[in-house]
Amino acid sequence: MEVRELTCVACPMGCQMTASIDNGVVVSVTGNTCPRGKKYAETECTHPVRPLTTTVKVNGGKHPVVPVKSAAPVPKEKMFECMDVLNNITVDAPIKIGDVIVDDICGTGIQIVATNID
Amino acid sequence: MLKYDLVVVGGGPAGMAAALKAKECGVEKILICERDETLGGILEQCIHTGFGLHYFGEELSGPEYAARFIEQIEQTDIDVKVNTMVLDITTNNDVIAINKDDGLMEISSTAIVLAMGCRERPRGAISIPGTRPAGVMTAGTAQRYANIQGYLAGKEVVILGSGDIGLIMARRMTLEGAKVKMVCELMPYSGGLTRNIVQCLEDFDIPLKLSHTVTQIHGDDRVEGVTISKVDSNLKPIPGTEEYVPCDTLMLSVGLLPENELSRSVGIYLDRITGGAIVDQYRETNHEGVFACGNVLHVHDLVDFVTQESQIAGEGAANYIKGKKAFSDYRIHTKGVNGVRYVVPQRICIDDSDQPVKLYFRVGQVFTNATVKVTRNGNVIYAKKKRKLAPGEMENIIIKPEDLQEFSEGDYLYIEVEG
Numbered sequence: 001m002e003v004r005e006l007t008c009v010a011c012p013m014g015c016q017m018t019a020s021i022d023n024g025v026v027v028s029v030t031g032n033t034c035p036r037g038k039k040y041a042e043t044e045c046t047h048p049v050r051p052l053t054t055t056v057k058v059n060g061g062k063h064p065v066v067p068v069k070s071a072a073p074v075p076k077e078k079m080f081e082c083m084d085v086l087n088n089i090t091v092d093a094p095i096k097i098g099d100v101i102v103d104d105i106c107g108t109g110i111q112i113v114a115t116n117i118d
Numbered sequence: 119m120l121k122y123d124l125v126v127v128g129g130g131p132a133g134m135a136a137a138l139k140a141k142e143c144g145v146e147k148i149l150i151c152e153r154d155e156t157l158g159g160i161l162e163q164c165i166h167t168g169f170g171l172h173y174f175g176e177e178l179s180g181p182e183y184a185a186r187f188i189e190q191i192e193q194t195d196i197d198v199k200v201n202t203m204v205l206d207i208t209t210n211n212d213v214i215a216i217n218k219d220d221g222l223m224e225i226s227s228t229a230i231v232l233a234m235g236c237r238e239r240p241r242g243a244i245s246i247p248g249t250r251p252a253g254v255m256t257a258g259t260a261q262r263y264a265n266i267q268g269y270l271a272g273k274e275v276v277i278l279g280s281g282d283i284g285l286i287m288a289r290r291m292t293l294e295g296a297k298v299k300m301v302c303e304l305m306p307y308s309g310g311l312t313r314n315i316v317q318c319l320e321d322f323d324i325p326l327k328l329s330h331t332v333t334q335i336h337g338d339d340r341v342e343g344v345t346i347s348k349v350d351s352n353l354k355p356i357p358g359t360e361e362y363v364p365c366d367t368l369m370l371s372v373g374l375l376p377e378n379e380l381s382r383s384v385g386i387y388l389d390r391i392t393g394g395a396i397v398d399q400y401r402e403t404n405h406e407g408v409f410a411c412g413n414v415l416h417v418h419d420l421v422d423f424v425t426q427e428s429q430i431a432g433e434g435a436a437n438y439i440k441g442k443k444a445f446s447d448y449r450i451h452t453k454g455v456n457g458v459r460y461v462v463p464q465r466i467c468i469d470d471s472d473q474p475v476k477l478y479f480r481v482g483q484v485f486t487n488a489t490v491k492v493t494r495n496g497n498v499i500y501a502k503k504k505r506k507l508a509p510g511e512m513e514n515i516i517i518k519p520e521d522l523q524e525f526s527e528g529d530y531l532y533i534e535v536e537g
């Protein structure tokens with residue numbers, strides 16, 4: 001049995017939680033104030049994910065770069081791999097909010113979309 | 119001379135929300151003056167997500183949050199002048215502004231909403247000894263470089279101050295391949311949101327050194343390193359604790375200051391603690407017909423609260439324009455004591471309104487399992503237990519209209535923390 005201390009980031013309360021993990025399965029969570037904390041602890045201990053936001057280069061836009069985000073949080077361990085891909089692509093203006101920049105980033109099945117116009 | 123019912127100074131989330139609300143309340147001629155080339159304010163460079171959780175129930179990035187309001191503005195007949203800097207406000211609410219196309223303009227207006235936001239405390243404000251090499255900049259400047267101009271400010275970074283912008287930039291620089299060596303925080307606690315400490319520092323094993331400061335900057339043309347020291351309980355560096363940290367960039371995230379030159383010039387009273395105007399519950403300042411909202415009033419960590427507050431100001435301005443609200447001299451004061459650093463609004467007009475009054479406040483230190491109390495003439499009119507209160511997180515409480523009756527002019531409402 002493994003015991004992990006973690007801080008819930010689902011809301012500004014930042015509850016300190018303790019999760020017990022047995023064979024890769026979260027068997028108990030304590031310290032959370034609400035059910036969202038438990039869910040966060042379970043995801044965090046089995047397959048942690050993070051929202052990814054960055055910029056990609058633009059050709060012919062008003063600015064040299066346009067901001068993008070992952071449409072859903074990406075696996076934490078793939079963040080740098082995703083960054084590598086995004087640092088090596090260039091898109092052409094015009095770009096609208098919501099335009100798909102990469103359809104399936106690093107085999108995660110997650111889209112990268114633009115978050116501003118350019 | 120141009121003539122408007124309402125002129126809004128600043129086209130960030132505060133200015134946009136105030137203008138939209140005033141429009142909704144029936145104000146006819148509204149103008150927004152924005153000195154930047156687009157509406158959106160600081161949100162345009164905040165490309166991380168975390169905006170709109172309260173207001174839209176979604177995690178949006180800054181530009182996405184701004185875009186929702188920009189689109190709404192475009193659907194109204196609100197006039198917008200970008201690249202337009204407001205230079206002055208006269209005592210009878212004329213606005214003096216300048217841009218390349220119109221030159222110097224004198225705009226007459228019934229009411230004004232001040233929504234100029236805030237700026238970062240520069241290095242001068244914290245005076246670190248040493249040389250003045252390139253590579254010392256505020257976190258917000260580094261953010262603008264990275265997210266709008268598209269280049270990285272440095273490769274080996276030390277961040278002074280654990281405000282949210284610094285934390286967000288620690289992650290941003292790390293993801294872009296820079297090495298963020300540490301974040302030094304003078305205080306024994308961080309000024310940033312817990313979720314940012316977890317997601318931006320702990321995720322990447324970036325040390326947060328509490329009770330530490332930068333005592334020397336080294337390097338001639340470019341920063342080569344900094345000396346950091348531990349500080350004692352009086353925030354004075356402790357001799358013998360110096361440590362040299364090589365780096366090419368020192369990023370400052372040491373706080374934000376409301377941008378109030380304009381407010382000062384027209385004689386608006388400012389709060390010593392917030393740095394913003396002293397306002398009543400409608401966000402009206404002591405200057406009749408001039409309202410203030412957003413970061414120019416007090417520094418907010420969540421844009422959602424900026425939007426809410428600015429709607430109050432927009433509605434207040436609309437009522438003023440329609441002559442609904444007479445400028446009432448019958449006011450009481452709010453005051454933070456025992457751990458409460460400030461309260462906004464600082465004044466409450468006692469009028470025939472049946473609306474509750476929401477008070478925003480910040481504490482001066484971390485409290486756990488404490489009670490927030492509001493007292494009036496020694497009687498407790500509100501008490502609520504809080505598991506955690508931290509300086510980095512703005513709190514609010516709602517005062518019911520019946521609790522505002524039977525006050526005398528000049529009475530105080532005290533907000534305090536117990537335990």
Ligand SMILES: Cc1cc2nc3c(=O)[nH]c(=O)nc-3n(C[C@H](O)[C@H](O)[C@H](O)COP(=O)(O)OP(=O)(O)OC[C@H]3O[C@@H](n4cnc5c(N)ncnc54)[C@H](O)[C@@H]3O)c2cc1C
Binds near residue numbers: 158203283422
């Ligand atoms: C780096 C950073 C990160 C943040 N992260 C988050 C987050 O994750 N989640 C969240 O909810 N909130 C976040 N915030 C807070 C939120 O973005 C701000 O509270 C909000 O943008 C404040 O809105 P505002 O309209 O008051 O000010 P601003 O956005 O600063 O807008 C003020 C506008 O006024 C204009 N102006 C100023 N003076 C004049 C003048 N004289 N004439 C004409 N125009 C003028 C400026 O150009 C600017 O456009 C963050 C803030 C910063 C700085």
Ligand code: SF4
Binds near residue numbers: 010011012014015035
């Ligand atoms: S457990 Fe619930 S209350 Fe606590 S931080 Fe997480 S979401 Fe917030």
